[in-house]
Amino acid sequence: MLKRFISILLTVVMVSTLGGGMNIGQNVEVKAATAGITNGATYTIVSAYNGKAITQTDLSTFYANCVVWNTDAMSDLARWTLKETGDYYNITNVVSGKSIKITGKNSGDNMDLNGNDNSNNYRWKLVPITSGTYSGCYYIVSAVKNDNGEEEYAEIISDDDKKDKDGAQVRLWTKAKSVDYEPRQIWRIQKSDAENLSFTEAMADKALEAFKNKYYVKNSTTGYDSLGGGFWGIAEVMEAMLDGYETTGKPIYRDMFQNTYKDFIARNGDYWSNNDFNDDIAWAVLDSVRAYLLFGDQSYLDIAKKNWDFMYKRGTEGRTDGLIRWSHENGRGDGTTSCINGPATVGACYLAIATGDDSYYTKAKSVFDAWRNSSLYVREGDDAGHVWDSAGNNWRSTYNQGTFLGAAIMLYEKYGTQQYFDDACNVMANTVKHLCYNNILKEENTNSGDLSGMRGILMRYMRKFIVDFNKGEYLSFFKDNARVAWMNSNSKGIMQCSWQKKASEDATWDSFAAYNAISLMANMPTYANNLQRDAYSNIEAEDLDYCKGLISENSGGTSGGRSLGGVKNGNYAAYYNIDFGETGASKLTFKYSRSTEKEDANGTLEFRLGSTTGPLIAKASIENTGTWQNWKEVTIDTARITGVQNVYIVFKSDTSHVCNFDYFKFTKATKDDQGYFFLKSDASNQYAKCKNGSSDTTIVATSDNRDEWEQFKIIKNDDGTVSFKSLVSGKYICMVSEGAYLTASTSAIYNGEKFVIERYAEDTSKNKQFAIRSIANGKYLCVDPSGDKAVLSTSTTIGGLWETFHMETVNGEWIVPDGTVLADSAYRDAFSKIEAESTDDFNGTINYDTYLGNTNDGEWARYDSVRFTKTAKSIIMNYSVRGKIATGKVSLYLDSLDTTPVGELYLTETAEDSWDTYVEKQFALEKEVSAGVHNVYLKFTPDSGKTYVGNIDYFLFSEEAYEEPTTVASTTVAPTTVAPTTTVAPTTTVAPTTTVAPTTTVAPTTVAPTTKVVPTTTVDEDAVPAPIGLTYAGNETLPYYFAWQAPTSDIDSYNVYVDGRLAATSNIAAINLTADVFKDGKKDYTISVKSVKNGKESEATSITYSFKDDVTTTVAPTTIVAPTTTVAPTTVAPTTVAPTTVAPTTVAPTTVAPTTVAPTTVTPTTVAPTTEVPTTVAPTTEAPTTMAPTTQSETSTAAIGEGSNAGKVDSEILNCRNDKDLAGSTFGKLCVKVKKSKKKAISLTWKNIQVAKTYVIYGAKCGTSYKKIATVHSKTFTDKKLRKGTYYKYMVVALNEKGEVVAISKLIHVATKGGKVGNCKKLKVNKSKVNLKQGKKFKLKVKQIAESKKVKLKKHRKIAFESDNQDVAVVSKKGIITAKKKGTCSVYVYAQNGVYKQVKVTVK
16 A cells, blocks of 8 residues: 555656656656647657657568557658548558558457558547647547447557557557556647658768667777677678678778778688588678779788688589588588578689689589579579579578579679570569568568578679669669668667668667668669669769779869769779760760879879770870869760760879869760761771771771770761771871871871762661772772781772771761761662562562562562652552452552652552563652652552552653543533531542533532641751651640651751741650640641751741631641642541532533443531631632542550550540550560450459559450559459450550559450350460571461360451560561561560460571
8 A cells, every 4th residue: 555655646746846848758748739630631649658659660561560669760650641531530651551450349459550441440530638638639549339339449558667668569448447547548649741751872871870880899809890790690791891882982881891801800710611601601702802803902812712712622522413512510411502502603703803714704604504403493484583592492582582693693794695684684573572562671580690681682682783784673672672771770770680670779689680771771773763874964973883992082172072082093983874875975074183293194094885994985194183172174085885884984093093083974976076986897897996006007907896096086078078087096097009008197188088988778777887988099998808907998899898897886886977978889760670579678578589579458668769860750660460369559658658658559450360460550640759869668558358469570760740541532420419418528539531511519618727838948968857748647635736757867856836936846756736836826827847956957847737726626637739630539628518419410522531420428427617717619620639648547646655644545545446556555565465254254464564563454345435444553353244255355554653654555355255256275386486697587377276166266456466676676467577686586476365475586
């Protein structure tokens, strides 16, 4: 009794003494900061009992316990969004999106965090306390009452002696009866805005400092500062310090490593033969060899080499499987595990790099190949990339996944074997799939023992995979995990090994457990949002990917406040994934400072590609700037470089320090500043160079390097010739008269320094060869096949490869420099016979030896560089047509199939049942072809019921106009009744007449807006080419949409003008303007488009457009061409015609052939009315007008596809009225197919895309409009409540977390069971692997196997084909594969229900 009285008395004294100012953790009055709750706002929920906040402490599982945690390290994990739902609230964590729910409804049932299903289990009543000690606080009451009908309150489970302990569970209980117990049910709900922090470099620095403060202490025995003891554990901690130094250059990592290593050697010696575990030795070897590579101290390498050699010899003795024994400890046996083979392989790769001894690579390859081919690795199937721990033990760990990943990466970088690359990709995907939840690593380790330090290993090699392989799609893994680790740190900044959970304040674990999160942060690939860097913006020197020797330090006068310092001879910094684009760079700007003991001694900076010894991009000599803080900016020429590349900067000097380095950036190449190139002989397959640098500048084609001696710059002269300037000599190449040798030895340009680069064939690929002709003697350059392969100017003709060359960028891309010309032999004469089989490219049609045949619907052939020396008005073609199966139309296009054809040639039967009868026939062109050079296309459209158009032998153009000869007789026009219509259907071709009798006047007609073509302007060859074929292409969705054809592939952008005012800029050959650009309201406007390249504009391409601001439907305008005597097939824009009956008319005798027009009825069609003033057509004798046919596209004209906004794609699909594929859709990314079909249900499946967060399924009965059926997060879906025996269509759109489109699937058609129609069960292909030489073709033969012989496969589409890399190989819709360039790709062969075969294509 006395004890109880004393307890009560002490409580009263404490309350009265401390009052409202009592610290958190005491049982006192707690008031909310704001009155009431704001719907949708963010709050913290803090217990009145112990001052701890409800916090989500684990993000790696679907479920999480609802617990309280201290507020000393408050983060968004303790912030909650309160959202009204009726009289209740949902309480949702701002980080995870999980909501607080009940697990039962009675007292004692725990509360947890889960996905919200909108049931009462997730609803809470917030009951305010309005008076007394806890006025302003709340009870949190479940919407679900217990079995007795009583309300249940949220309360903390805690005894008073554990009151201050973090992690107390929150549960349900009926309202407390005891005043002493009641605070466990009382909560302070206080508004607290979410931080939504992204992980930053400053956070990583702060975490590292906290780690150092706790774990980096002096070892009293050895006298060294150290991060701890042990053997393999501390070896792994040290390697994380090496990671941090190598990827940031920050000296804190270097210093902690070097001192800890000294402590390690002092405790363990430098020869570890007494350690029975081979994997322990392998980890310490990695520390040693990497330290040598980063710091250059030979003792590191000596230690690494002798210990790896010992470990390998001991571990492989007596083994025949190529693997390494794990342990030699008594009782362990001689078995092997993944944990030894991984670090041993990586260590051998590093030793090969450090020593230059490739025998280490040979051993690494032998061990790895044996490992991957053993039962310890899953090589294929759904679980490909799973690394087992040991035989019979499939434990998947971050340790083994990480070391296998690192070994595969390093062997791929050495040997380039695709298998190693595929292994790395499979392991990465398998790891993220199975060891993560919502991109966060799941629980795996404890905070003690051997298993507590394995995550750091994985971080190292995941970073290497992302950075080295440019795999930006995995960047979010690091950003998400680092952010979570940071939020879960304790108040001292320490994190535990399982960083997805809150770290306790006591932090009793050692550095081996704590270093994992430090490894995560040290290996952060980038703090930017994108992995790739812009080559043309400042790249801060300290923002490096790898380095050696130097340090990153704070510096004044720099652009980012930091720079690289302490730079010594041989140090380097590497910057990966720099995007130079297709045009590429030609100049480089950098900023440095230098103050050395030798004022007149210069340093050198070498910018190299891919490695410290890779091809030379640029080389700069740097002089003293006076002081280390006196910065100087320098701009130099570079070799031309394109694409996404890795750049190494190598620092060289004979002084103790080279320089401080601030930043660098590149400048994009222009026509007049193209950068340096590498000239390669096609005969010797070697680069031209100055024979002995600047001392002997004779040009010889003998080099296999891309370095200083091999670089030449092209100078464009005013007379159309070019000159070549050597980088190493700084002089121009000149033809020496004696023997016509070339030397880079003159300082001025005369005839001897002038050349013409002639392309002897127009080539649309990047493999562009040319010949070089000397102006001095008119001869072509050739490589002397004998002796030293000197380049001579002695050939009178281009006889073969000895006279041909090509230019390469520093990254090896073939490129045609500006200033080249086409040789006469490269052109086809438009007015001479062009053999039809001599195509430059074709789609589907077959080039036979002497003719072009197999002309199916939609197929085409292309003929490049056809030169028109005068105006062409007609075309002559020699062809045969087997009338039984062929007749049809050949459409003639210039430069692009997207333009309007200049001619339509109708091929009629030449023999009923034979291909052998050829006729030569002349056809009029609908549009004359002016003088110039064009690529000519023939596109084939068979007549209805026919398979082919015809066989083509040859064709040529003529300057003579052509008219069909005709004889006129009397013509009687039968009475024709025109039914009431809203829209006139397309008219047919009418033969020309000489005299026409008066006709009946047609009622007023509403004519759609027309667009008149403005005459084009001739531009000289050096000007920027103008856009081609500007046209209005609007529709209801895009009312002011204009499109054109790109004149060349290297246009930067387009400027669009309305009546001379700049209205918009577009990066593609199309734009949808806004109504506000038509500033003067309804009237005709001139729409002009100019190409922009390198800051210069082209001449304008213009049309006239009639703007109407009150129309609901905009009709595509037609293009009016000058009157002629032939009426071409024309699709007439919507026209409103009043009901009319035409009286019979008799035409006087003329020279027109007899024609009878049968009575026709025009089918009524509805089109939205236009507002054009009605026009009455009076009787006229004008010649018919030729109008280019226009067609409304069956698919969307909007530019959609990867990267598009989901809403835009959604609108396109839901407004689609046909069963065509959507623009921008592909098959291979998702491979959507039927998984199972039942009478009333269809199940679909598709590939999982790493960056996709959701998949939207659209579908409908075939032939009807789409509906959005579902949005799912998995890769399967089942559509239910369907009709049996019916075809349904489906499309899947993958979206990333930003709502952007990742992929759009091809449309598939699937039949339900129970009817007469069915599905394809599988495909049979004549070859699953195809090997081709460049330029060769192979035809795939495919057979569909139905799921049952009793059902019919109703064709909604033919078997389709798709290449996943058209740079390597393309495939026609007939399955003909054409090899383009060296490499591998896959061709997908797929049926209408998505069932597919994947054919691997290798081009040699």
